[in-house]
Structures are given as structure tokens and as C-alpha cells.
Amino acid sequence: MLFAGQTAARLMASEGRKIAEGLPPARRAEMLQLCDEVDMLTDQLGNLCKKGLVGCYFVNCLRFY
Numbered sequence: 001m002l003f004a005g006q007t008a009a010r011l012m013a014s015e016g017r018k019i020a021e022g023l024p025p026a027r028r029a030e031m032l033q034l035c036d037e038v039d040m041l042t043d044q045l046g047n048l049c050k051k052g053l054v055g056c057y058f059v060n061c062l063r064f065y
Contacts, residue, residue, distance in 0.1 A: 006042055013038040 013035040020031035 006046055009038055009042040013042075 016031055016035040016038070020028045020035070023031060
């Protein structure tokens with residue numbers, strides 16, 4: 001089960017990678033790193049949701065950030 005913004009976050013990271021293709025090397029590396037971070041944080045939040053920690057104040061804040 002996906003949390004509310006998981007699909008949107010994945011799509012943003014995917015679009016960011018497409019945009020990065022047209023950037024100079026230094027900017028491309030920065031953009032790709034940010035996209036990887038979005039994917040990692042999305043995975044972490046998804047795992048917290050699966051563990052039933054969505055009632056936690058911190059996780060609820062992240063879900064709607």
C-alpha cells in the first residue's frame with residue numbers, strides 16, 4: 001500500500017532525472033543526488049507506514065509535508 005504522496009514523490013524524482021540529462025556535469029550530479037535522496041526518503045517513509053507507525057506525530061508530519 002502506498003502512502004498519499006509516494007507516487008507523486010517517485011514521479012518527481014523520475015522527472016528530475018530526465019531534466020538532469022540536459023544539465024552541465026556538476027549540476028547533473030547534484031540533481032541526480034537529490035533525486036536519489038527523494039527515493040531513499042520515500043522508501044523510508046513507506047517502511048514506517050508499513051510498520052504501522054503512521055500514528056506517530058513525526059511520521060504524520062512527513063506524510064503531508
